[in-house]
Amino acid sequence: MAGSNGKQKSARSMVLSLGVIGIAALVVYFLAIPHDDHAPDVKRVDYRVELLTARRAASYPVAAPEGLPSTWKATSVRFQGANSDRWHLGFQTPDGQYVQVEQSRQKRAEFIDQASQGGTATKRNERIGGRTWTRYSGGRYDALVLQDTPGSTTVVAGTGSFEDLTAMASALKLE
Numbered sequence: 001m002a003g004s005n006g007k008q009k010s011a012r013s014m015v016l017s018l019g020v021i022g023i024a025a026l027v028v029y030f031l032a033i034p035h036d037d038h039a040p041d042v043k044r045v046d047y048r049v050e051l052l053t054a055r056r057a058a059s060y061p062v063a064a065p066e067g068l069p070s071t072w073k074a075t076s077v078r079f080q081g082a083n084s085d086r087w088h089l090g091f092q093t094p095d096g097q098y099v100q101v102e103q104s105r106q107k108r109a110e111f112i113d114q115a116s117q118g119g120t121a122t123k124r125n126e127r128i129g130g131r132t133w134t135r136y137s138g139g140r141y142d143a144l145v146l147q148d149t150p151g152s153t154t155v156v157a158g159t160g161s162f163e164d165l166t167a168m169a170s171a172l173k174l175e
Contacts (some may be wrong), residue, residue: 035162047077054079054087060152061174063101064085067092068154068171076100084111085152090156094139100141108153112136116143117154129170135162144169 047064054062057079060146065072068091073139075098084106102115112119119139125134128144136143136157143157145164156169 005072025157026146035123042073042075044073045075045077047074047089050077050079053091054085055083055175057083058087058103058152059105060085060103060149063154063172063174064089065091065101065171067175068167070098090158093164097164099156099160099164100157101168101172102155102157103152105152109126111153112143112145112155113139115141115153116145116157117141118145119157121145126166129172130167133169 005109032062032161051064051120058081062063071094073092075092076088078086078088080086084104086106087101087103089101093099097108100115102111104111106114116136117140117142119136121138125147126135126144130145133144133156134147136145139161141157142162142165143161146154146169154172154174156165156172158165160168
């Protein structure tokens with residue numbers, strides 16, 4: 001019987017040790033690991049210098065919005081002159097979605113596919129800001145593609161709603 005008493009003590013010690021380790025793990029989980037479920041705040045970028053550069057260098061009128069509410073946050077900008085005069089301007093919408101303006105001299109069908117990430121043309125055309133746009137859907141992004149732009153293609157695309165895309169398209173100034 002003396003041997004079983006020792007086994008009971010070591011089993012009891014093992015259970016107590018596991019309990020202490022479990023409590024320590026919970027403390028680390030709740031105190032040391034951040035549990036913020038909110039998306040990180042995206043930094044606003046100033047795109048004025050890149051816009052001026054693009055408008056001087058591009059062989060087509062470069063599009064940028066004027067008069068969007070300050071709740072629309074510019075998040076990315078780039079002009080690649082060596083890559084078909086490719087212009088990109090990305091925005092976060094007031095409700096956290098993404099809308100981008102893309103322009104290029106690249107082959108039209110290929111460029112639209114890239115900018116909309118696989119979207120296809122619908123039979124729906126819209127007059128927005130005095131210009132005709134065609135809706136694209138079915139890709140990763142929905143898109144509006146500007147018609148009658150010889151020498152370049154302009155696409156407004158993103159995860160935002162068609163209302164967001166329309167707001168961007170109507171605010172665009174081509175210079």
